[in-house]
Amino acid sequence: MAAAAAVVPPSGLEDGVSRSRGEGAGEAVVERGPGAAYHMFVVMEDLVEKLKLLRYEEGLLRKNNLKPPSRHYFALPTNPGEQFYMFCTLAAWLINKAGRPFEQPQEYDDPNATISNILSELRSFGRTADFPPSKLKSGYGEHVCYVLDCLAEEALKYIGFTWKRPSYPVEEVEEETVPEDDAELTLNKLDEEFVEEETDNEENFIDLNILKAQTYHLDMNNSAKQEDILESTTDAAEWSLEVERVLPQLKVTIRTDNKDWRIHVDQMHQHKSGIESALKETKGYLDKLQNEISRTLEKIGSREKYINNQLEHLIQEHRAAQAQLSEARERYQQGNGGVTERTRLLAEVTEELEKVKQEMEEKGSSMTDGAPLVKIKQSLTKLKQEIIQMDIRIGVVEHTLLQSKLKEKSNMTRDMHATIIPESTLGSY
Numbered sequence: 001m002a003a004a005a006a007v008v009p010p011s012g013l014e015d016g017v018s019r020s021r022g023e024g025a026g027e028a029v030v031e032r033g034p035g036a037a038y039h040m041f042v043v044m045e046d047l048v049e050k051l052k053l054l055r056y057e058e059g060l061l062r063k064n065n066l067k068p069p070s071r072h073y074f075a076l077p078t079n080p081g082e083q084f085y086m087f088c089t090l091a092a093w094l095i096n097k098a099g100r101p102f103e104q105p106q107e108y109d110d111p112n113a114t115i116s117n118i119l120s121e122l123r124s125f126g127r128t129a130d131f132p133p134s135k136l137k138s139g140y141g142e143h144v145c146y147v148l149d150c151l152a153e154e155a156l157k158y159i160g161f162t163w164k165r166p167s168y169p170v171e172e173v174e175e176e177t178v179p180e181d182d183a184e185l186t187l188n189k190l191d192e193e194f195v196e197e198e199t200d201n202e203e204n205f206i207d208l209n210i211l212k213a214q215t216y217h218l219d220m221n222n223s224a225k226q227e228d229i230l231e232s233t234t235d236a237a238e239w240s241l242e243v244e245r246v247l248p249q250l251k252v253t254i255r256t257d258n259k260d261w262r263i264h265v266d267q268m269h270q271h272k273s274g275i276e277s278a279l280k281e282t283k284g285y286l287d288k289l290q291n292e293i294s295r296t297l298e299k300i301g302s303r304e305k306y307i308n309n310q311l312e313h314l315i316q317e318h319r320a321a322q323a324q325l326s327e328a329r330e331r332y333q334q335g336n337g338g339v340t341e342r343t344r345l346l347a348e349v350t351e352e353l354e355k356v357k358q359e360m361e362e363k364g365s366s367m368t369d370g371a372p373l374v375k376i377k378q379s380l381t382k383l384k385q386e387i388i389q390m391d392i393r394i395g396v397v398e399h400t401l402l403q404s405k406l407k408e409k410s411n412m413t414r415d416m417h418a419t420i421i422p423e424s425t426l427g428s429y
Contacts, residue, residue: 039142040074040075040141040142040145040146041072041075043075043142043145043146043149044071044072044073044074044075044145045071045072046149047074047145047148047149047152048069048071050149050152050153050155050156051090051152053156053161054094054097054152054155054156054159056090056093059093059097060089060090060093064089066086066089069086073086073140074086074087074139074140074141074144074145074148075140075141075145076140077138077140078140080138080139080140081139082139083138083139083140083144084111084136084137084138084139085105085107085139086139087136087139087144087147087148088105088111088114088118089104089105090148091118091147091148091151092104092105092118094148094151094152094154094155095118095121095151097155097158097159098125098151098154098155098157098158099158100121100124102117102121111137112133115133115136115137116133118136118147119133119136119147121151122147122150122151125150125151125154127150127154129147131143
């Protein structure tokens with residue numbers, strides 16, 4: 001647990017401050033880049049690490065006899081019913097770990113009520129949930145990972161867990177062991193063949209230039225004091241011990257560099273000799289294969305000529321049949337064109353026929369319809385009644401006119417008689 005706590009996860013949670021995605025699903029939706037579809041996989045991996053820090057194997061899985069979820073369990077759809085039950089169980093356990101009492105959901109509980117209770121607890125922690133509750137019914141997806149991740153963070157805050165800086169182990173540099181036969185070289189041979197490259201990380205090797213300078217200064221000092229060194233006072237045993245102690249530091253190690261041109265030249269010579277030896281072995285096989293291929297090609301050519309000579313009459317027949325086929329196809333194309341034209345004319349005639357039939361049907365329906373006849377009869381009856389009334393009126397008018405004429409005639413007759421009578425009386429007188 002201490003090692004896990006020392007490693008900084010990819011989430012980068014410092015001092016209980018939530019990540020950019022942790023402030024709400026709405027912020028993750030506002031800025032969605034090309035990798036937004038894979039963001040929930042990262043959240044799910046962070047969630048698994050936080051659950052391990054909360055010891056969910058012992059506190060949840062073993063008590064409820066559940067299988068540990070995979071690293072992408074809530075990111076991919078596998079079994080929606082099982083995933084939703086696992087989501088509700090894990091959310092309830094995290095809410096309890098965060099110090100809030102929450103009943104463990106049962107299998108036959110109302111999913112809408114369970115989701116509503118989980119979201120209300122999430123909002124009570126100060127987290128936002130700007131998405132519909134139906135997004136959690138499937139038991140997988142970005143919103144499910146977000147809710148569980150937020151609850152896991154709150155549980156870690158409640159138990160006082162903080163992310164620490166990673167402590168990297170110190171790696172010990174292993175010294176390369178080189179055999180003594182290849183490692184020990186004389187200085188004269190070293191000067192003739194190689195030039196030693198000075199490196200900063202080689203602390204156990206002696207710089208030859210510095211050694212030469214020190215030797216020169218020692219020789220100058222010794223020449224000035226020749227009279228003091230006339231007899232050695234060093235013990236031979238101590239000298240041997242000192243030689244054995246300093247001997248490992250006097251070894252010169254030449255490290256092979258793959259970029260050295262000498263190594264490349266040696267490799268080129270080795271490859272050239274290998275190619276030449278392989279060419280000597282394969283050249284005979286290639287020549288034999290070439291001869292066999294040439295003989296096979298000659299046989300194929302001769303067989304082809306023989307087959308062409310034998311099948312010449314069949315080829316002529318085939319060509320004639322091809323010519324007849326092309327003529328038949330041409331006639332077919334011409335006939336097909338005529339058929340197309342006649343089909344178009346037939347369609348036009350059929351359309352006109354349909355129109356005529358429709359007109360005939362309309363006229364027939366109008367002729368067989370009795371409503372106009374009834375109207376005509378009613379009109380005739382009305383017209384007869386009006387004629388009778390007009391005849392009566394005409395008779396009345398004629399009678400009135402006749403009476404007026406008779407009256408006028410009687411008046412005229414009376415007037416005539418009145419004029420005639422006085423004249424007769426006058427004549428008598």
